Amino acid sequence: MVEMLRMEHISKRFGSFYANRDVSLSIREGEVHTLLGENGAGKSTLMNILVGLYQPTGGKILHRGREVRINCPRDAAGLGIGMVHQHFMLVEAMTALENVVLGVKGESPLLSRSADRARIGALSERYGLDVELDSPVRELSIGAQQRVEILKALYRGADLLVLDEPTAVLTDPEVERLFDVMRSLTAEGKSAVFISHKMREVMRISDRITVLRAGKSVATVEVGRASAQSLANLMIGHEFVESVYEKAKAPGEEVMRLADVSLHPSLKHGGLRDVSLTLRRGEILGVAGIDGNGQSQLARVITGLEAPEGGTVVAPDGPVSVFSPEAFIEAGMADIPEDRNAMGLVGDMSVAENLVLKKTDSKRFSYARGAWLKTGAIRAFAEEMREKNDIRCVSVGQAARSLSGGNQQKVILARELYGNPSILVAVYPTRGLDVSATNFVHDVMISERDNGCAIILISADFDEVLKLSDRIIVLFEGRVMGTYPGKGAPVKEISLAMAGK
Ligand SMILES: Nc1ncnc2c1ncn2[C@@H]1O[C@H](COP(=O)(O)OP(=O)(O)OP(=O)(O)O)[C@@H](O)[C@H]1O
Ligand SMILES: [Mg+2]
Structure with a gap:
C-alpha cells in the first residue's frame, strides 16, 4: 500500500492552547481515512494545516516521501490536496462554473470558457457530480453546492480530498450520492479524508480511522477491527454509555396549537399545507421527515419569523398570527435554530x-x-x-x-x-455534535420535558426522533402524513410515510 501523505508530530498552538499536539497521520493511496474525535478535538485545525490555511507550530508534512512546506491553499492545490470545508466557501452570486474556475489561471478568458466547460463536464460525468453549471450558487441545493466544492477541488487536480463533515448538512439520499462519488474517487487511487460524527456512516465508508482526543492522535485502526462502541470509547477516553429514556408519563395541557396552517402551499419543497398539530406540557413532539419537506417553514411559523398565509396559530396567550421573534422570546419560548x-x-x-x-x-x-x-x-x-x-x-x-x-x-x-423555557423549538439540535455531546443534549431535553417544557423536535435523524419523542408526526411535501405514538412507534409505517406513502 503506497503512502500518499504523512503528517508527523504536528502541533498547533493558539495563544497558550494546543489545538493539535504531536499528531501523526498517514494517508494511503486509494483509501478513505476518517478523522474521528469529540467536538474541539482538533480535526478541522489539522486539516486546515494540511491545506495551508494555518501554519503548524511544530512538526512536518511529507508528500510521497518528500518533505513539503504548505504555506497557502495554492501550495496545497499544487500537491493535489483539496478541501471541502465545514462551512462552504463559495461565492453565492456567481455561477457554479465561475466558482469552479475561480482563481485558476487561464489563457484568453473567452477561449478558455468552452474548454473549462468541457473539462468540468468530463469531471462531473466521471465522478457522478452533476450540477447546473450556469445557475448561481445561491439557487443550488446544499447537496449541489457541495458537489461544486468537490468539482472545484478536482478541477485543480486534487488526488487527496478532505471532506470536513460533509454529511452534516445532507439528506440521506444525498449522503448515498456522496458516498458513490467517494468510492469512484478511491477506485482510481485517489484518497479522501472524511470527518463525521455519525458512527454508522464512519463504519460504512472508512478504510481506516484515526481518533483524535484533546488535540492528540490516540489510535489509527482498520475499520474491520473497530466497532462504534470501541471508537466512541477511544474518542472520549473512557467507556461511552448511551442514555436510555422512558417516554413521558402523562403529558399536560395544551400550550400551543396549529390549525390548518399553510404557507406557500403551492411549493412542493418549502411550503406547508394544512398543517395541524398540538404541543403539550411535558411532552416531546417529534417531527420526522426527509429534509426539505417543510421542516424549516414549520419552525419559522412556530417561532414567529413568518406569518402563515392560512390557518391559525394559538399560543398560550391567544392567537399568534401577529407573533414576532420578540414576542416569542417574551413568551418564554426557546429556539435552537437550524442555521447556527x-x-x-x-x-x-x-x-x-x-x-x-x-x-x-x-x-x-x-x-x-x-x-x-x-x-x-x-x-x-x-x-x-x-x-x-x-x-x-x-x-x-x-x-x-x-x-x-x-x-x-x-x-x-x-x-x-x-431559565426553564415553557416551549422549546429544537431544529436539528444535535447536528454536528459528537456522540457524547449528543447524549448530553438529549439528557437535557428529556429533563426539560420532565420539568414540564413542551418540546417540538424537528430532526432529519430518524433515530433521534424515535429515541426522544412521545408523539411523532411525519412531514412530507409540507403535509402532515400521520400522527404516531412514540412508545412502540410503528417504525415501518413511519418510514413509508416519510417517503410519501
Ligand atoms: N483561530 C482559533 N483561535 C483560537 N482557538 C481556536 C482557533 N481555531 C480553533 N481553535 C480551538 O481549537 C480547538 C480545536 O478546534 P477544531 O475546530 O479543530 O475542532 P474539531 O475537532 O474540528 O471540532 P468539531 O467536531 O466541533 O468541528 C477548539 O477548542 C477551538 O476552540
Ligand atoms: Mg470541525
Whole structure:
C-alpha cells in the first residue's frame, strides 16, 4: 500500500492552547481515512494545516516521501490536496462554473470558457457530480453546492480530498450520492479524508480511522477491527454509555396549537399545507421527515419569523398570527435554530456576549436596559454556563466563531435552555455534535420535558426522533402524513410515510 501523505508530530498552538499536539497521520493511496474525535478535538485545525490555511507550530508534512512546506491553499492545490470545508466557501452570486474556475489561471478568458466547460463536464460525468453549471450558487441545493466544492477541488487536480463533515448538512439520499462519488474517487487511487460524527456512516465508508482526543492522535485502526462502541470509547477516553429514556408519563395541557396552517402551499419543497398539530406540557413532539419537506417553514411559523398565509396559530396567550421573534422570546419560548451561523450566534461577539444575547435588557446584566452592561456579572454567568454545558473554549472572552462547530452549538443550547423555557423549538439540535455531546443534549431535553417544557423536535435523524419523542408526526411535501405514538412507534409505517406513502 503506497503512502500518499504523512503528517508527523504536528502541533498547533493558539495563544497558550494546543489545538493539535504531536499528531501523526498517514494517508494511503486509494483509501478513505476518517478523522474521528469529540467536538474541539482538533480535526478541522489539522486539516486546515494540511491545506495551508494555518501554519503548524511544530512538526512536518511529507508528500510521497518528500518533505513539503504548505504555506497557502495554492501550495496545497499544487500537491493535489483539496478541501471541502465545514462551512462552504463559495461565492453565492456567481455561477457554479465561475466558482469552479475561480482563481485558476487561464489563457484568453473567452477561449478558455468552452474548454473549462468541457473539462468540468468530463469531471462531473466521471465522478457522478452533476450540477447546473450556469445557475448561481445561491439557487443550488446544499447537496449541489457541495458537489461544486468537490468539482472545484478536482478541477485543480486534487488526488487527496478532505471532506470536513460533509454529511452534516445532507439528506440521506444525498449522503448515498456522496458516498458513490467517494468510492469512484478511491477506485482510481485517489484518497479522501472524511470527518463525521455519525458512527454508522464512519463504519460504512472508512478504510481506516484515526481518533483524535484533546488535540492528540490516540489510535489509527482498520475499520474491520473497530466497532462504534470501541471508537466512541477511544474518542472520549473512557467507556461511552448511551442514555436510555422512558417516554413521558402523562403529558399536560395544551400550550400551543396549529390549525390548518399553510404557507406557500403551492411549493412542493418549502411550503406547508394544512398543517395541524398540538404541543403539550411535558411532552416531546417529534417531527420526522426527509429534509426539505417543510421542516424549516414549520419552525419559522412556530417561532414567529413568518406569518402563515392560512390557518391559525394559538399560543398560550391567544392567537399568534401577529407573533414576532420578540414576542416569542417574551413568551418564554426557546429556539435552537437550524442555521447556527446565520441565526444562532453572532460570530464576532464573544462566547459570553452570545450567552446573554437575549438577556441584555435584564437588570442582572445591565444597569440601564441594554446599555451599560455589567461585564462582571456577564462573565460570571458565562463561566457558569461554560462549566455546566462543557463548552470547550480557551476563554469566554473568545470570539464565538473561533469555537469548534459543536461547541458553537453548545453555546446556543446553553443560552436557550437556561431559565426553564415553557416551549422549546429544537431544529436539528444535535447536528454536528459528537456522540457524547449528543447524549448530553438529549439528557437535557428529556429533563426539560420532565420539568414540564413542551418540546417540538424537528430532526432529519430518524433515530433521534424515535429515541426522544412521545408523539411523532411525519412531514412530507409540507403535509402532515400521520400522527404516531412514540412508545412502540410503528417504525415501518413511519418510514413509508416519510417517503410519501
Ligand atoms: N483561530 C482559533 N483561535 C483560537 N482557538 C481556536 C482557533 N481555531 C480553533 N481553535 C480551538 O481549537 C480547538 C480545536 O478546534 P477544531 O475546530 O479543530 O475542532 P474539531 O475537532 O474540528 O471540532 P468539531 O467536531 O466541533 O468541528 C477548539 O477548542 C477551538 O476552540
Ligand atoms: Mg470541525
